[in-house]
Amino acid sequence: MKNITIIGTGYVGLVTGVGLSEFGNKVICADIDNDKILKLKAGEIPIYEPGLDEIIKRNVQNNRLLFTSDISSSIKNSEVIIIAVGTPQSDSGEADMQYVYSVVNEIKENLNGYKVICTKSTVPIGTGKKITNILKNNFKENSDFNYVSNPEFLREGSAVKDFLWPDRIIIGTSSLIAYEVMCDVYRPLYINKSPINHTSVETAEMIKYASNSFLALKISYINEIANLCELVGADVHDVASEMGKDGRISGKFLHPGPGFGGSCFPKDLESLSFISDEHGVQMDTLTAAITANRKQKKQMCNKLEKLVTTGIKDKVIAVLGLSFKANTDDIRESSSIDMINFILSMGGNVRAYDPIANKSMSRLFSNISYFKNVYEAIKKADALVVMTEWNEFIDIDLNKVYELMDKKFIFDMRNILDKNDERLGKFNYFGLGN
Ligand code: NAD
Helix, strand or coil: CCEEEEECCCHHHHHHHHHHHHCCCEEEEECCCHHHHHHHHCCCCCCCCCCHHHHHHHHHHCCCEEEECCHHHHHHCCCEEEECCCCCECCCCCECCHHHHHHHHHHHHHCCCCEEEEECCCCCCCHHHHHHHHHHCCCCECCCEEEEECCCCCCCCCHHHHHHCCCCEEEECCCHHHHHHHHHHCCHHHHCCCCEEEECHHHHHHHHHHHHHHHHHHHHHHHHHHHHHHHHCCCHHHHHHHHHCCCCCCCCCCCCCCCCCCCCHHHHHHHHHHHHHHCCCCCHHHHHHHHHHHHHHHHHHHHHHHHCCCCCCCCEEEEECCCCCCCCCCCCCCHHHHHHHHHHHCCCEEEEECCCCHHHHHCCCCCCEECCCHHHHHCCCCEEEECCCCHHHHCCCHHHHHHHCCCCEEEECCCCCCCCCHHHHHCEEECCCC
């Protein structure tokens, strides 16, 4: 078991820190955001992630998990340093690496004996080599440090489970010693039989981008199939479910929706596209996934306009679900943002409800109304749009909805309502791809 510092205590860093302490390591979660650290020290969890609070409490009580904004000391006191800061998209599409390199400089200033420097942030292929070269200016590889790329595959909303029971762990490093150190960090996963795979740094970096791009491509593909299903009289639900029974395809990520969002897929696809351009490689499938997604978001807005036959101006639209997917408060690149912007630009009014993400969205839109439950949000609404697949929307009381709404348009962008439910027959109900 190791002494570890995770730098960056966001969605990935916090779950990683907590997960590694659950494995028995002594972990310091460090962040420059002092408010976040103060909250964590006071037992407050800055993000919504099911199951996280319980294991934070347990590991803090067992003295295996600490929070700090003193990054220098935590680096000095640890054998393994994990970088988990953000790598957002810059204007050119390239990943903005300023946070990663600022952490690398901090590490350089505080390296005091052999440490494994590991990147968990999603970074462009070649970053590992650059970080190694920066450190090599002042230190000796193998005796002072070794570098590891250890990409993260957790999904927000099921991050705790994904971290504790991963499909695989990728350890990209040229050093056998660092590989052994990382195996030790993840030791309990041997018991769970999760494979730990040793690759080169570049391969590990590429695995992350290739995986995210492939999943995003699958979503864009089924969205396009759904759009075609509507025109040819097929039902995308049946199409996707039968496609998914083919082991070569698998049913995962075959759910049509309003276009993918979140803090990963959109920016990671843009970043990979930038990298492929840099190398003069035209990745047509990747570009298609990006373009199809942009189109899908626009098309869904246009569809709403078409469905509400008398136009959106002065209409009241209830938007249910604001986060980019269920079980998270993360609204980064959420399709709901596009939808709300569209409704407002057309002169409509938005009544919004999300079980968790009202607060996050209110930082972006102060000119819409937020409600504490579905039924308040849909009062006197002309149309209701389901944007996120939260479980509570599946069990919505359709009789009550009918009574409360003014006009009776339902646009179910996640196909979560049962279209065979006869109560839906009283509405102008539209799903995707049927
Ligand atoms: P985030 O924005 O939630 O968290 C980043 C944290 O880093 C913030 O708390 C910020 O204050 C902190 N930070 C920034 N600069 C710092 C510095 N110099 N020193 C210390 N802390 C600093 O980001 P995230 O969603 O956790 O993503 C982190 C990385 O993991 C990204 O590269 C992302 O692509 C990757 N990733 C994310 C997910 C996901 O589902 N969110 C999944 C896999 C991989």
